[in-house]
Amino acid sequence: MPPTPQPIAERRAAYAAELARGTARFHEPRRADCPWCGSKRLRTRLRTPDLRQRKPGTFTVDECGDCAHAFQNPRLTPEGLAFYRRDPGEGAHGRPAGRPPGPRGGAGRHRAAARAVPPSAEPESWLDVGTGHGHFPAAAREVHPYTSFDGLDPTRRVERARAAGRVEEAHVGRLTDPRIAERLRARYDVVSMFHQLENTPEPREELRAALDVLRPGGHLVAEVADPDCAFGALLGKWWPAHGQPRRLHLVPLPNLLGELEALGCVIVAADRRGAHVPHDLSGALALALGRALPGPDAPWHPAPPTPFQRAARRALSRAAAPLLASAAALDRLSAPLLCRTRFSNAYRVVARKED
Secondary structure: OOOOOOOHHHHHHHHHHHHOOOOHHHEOOOOOOOOOOOOOOEEEEEEEEOOOOOOOOEEEEEEEOOOOOEEEOOOEOHHHHHHHOOOOOOOOOOEOOEOOOOOOOOHHHHHHHHOOOOHHHOOOEEEEEOOOOOHHHHHHOOOOOOOEEEEEEOOOHHHHHHHOOOOOOEEEOOOOOHHHHHHHOOOEEEEEEEOOOOOOOOHHHHHHHHHHOEEEEEEEEEEEEOOOOHHHHHHHHHOHHHOOOOOOEEOOHHHHHHHHHHOOEEEEEEEOOOOOOOOHHHHHHHHHHHHHOOOOOOOOOOOOOOHHHHHHHHHHHHHHHHHHHHHHHHHHHHHHHHOOOOOOOEEEEEEEEOO
């Protein structure tokens, strides 16, 4: 059973006490070089507030002029990440009634991603990193019925996924935790990482940890938001994949391919078409509408909304629903064309770990 929610008045008091100490401690010192290649040729890609939850702060994404790696600068500390990733379902401004569509998609996309592993691989064991509620393993089992799927997630959601029968083993924590890495070393035929490298402080360490838990000849399947997507320049801070302040890195495809080859992997496939998630326009519109509407009751706001603000939010949300539905339909209808162009918003890499 999930824990009983704490009353919002108590959580509001806790947030107030935390914010009274200021937010400077949530940020590391600003760095002057690229964390991927070390170049000092940096430019500011965007500055934005927290568009989804309206927690306090302004966040900057810089881009390297040499390797095109984009990264949050200054980066959030572990304490800052915990603060901004807390209570993800509350105060969400991704859309007037709810949150923007997630990057992992639905069951159909899950099955398509599972088919990216070559049939000849015949995996016996599969670890899904950042599995959440285990929806990917549940769908992937339809494609690989003889595969044992385990899940790893930093939250207790993975334990509920095990209780629901979506994964066989549940591991709570991060792949880079030495205790987890040692326990899972060379145990899996496939490791999947869907939109995880964007959220980890050290993408290279995450890749090495993923390869450590693979058996020789095993496959890594990674899907990553593509910073070269034309929507990133067109929509700016409203592009859902920028995801500030929770996303720390956007890794270009050539950088990831080069790193995997340097780690001794053979690239089996690199695909932008299959990884595209049709949500750019609807996600951007949802963020903009959510930013314009009166805010919902959230514990980090100093006071709850007035009855007038609540009524206005409900009325405006209902009025905006057809507009959001039209944008979502346009995303889906244009996806077969856009995924073949620079407007594809993600890529998928399948790499084989050599002996």
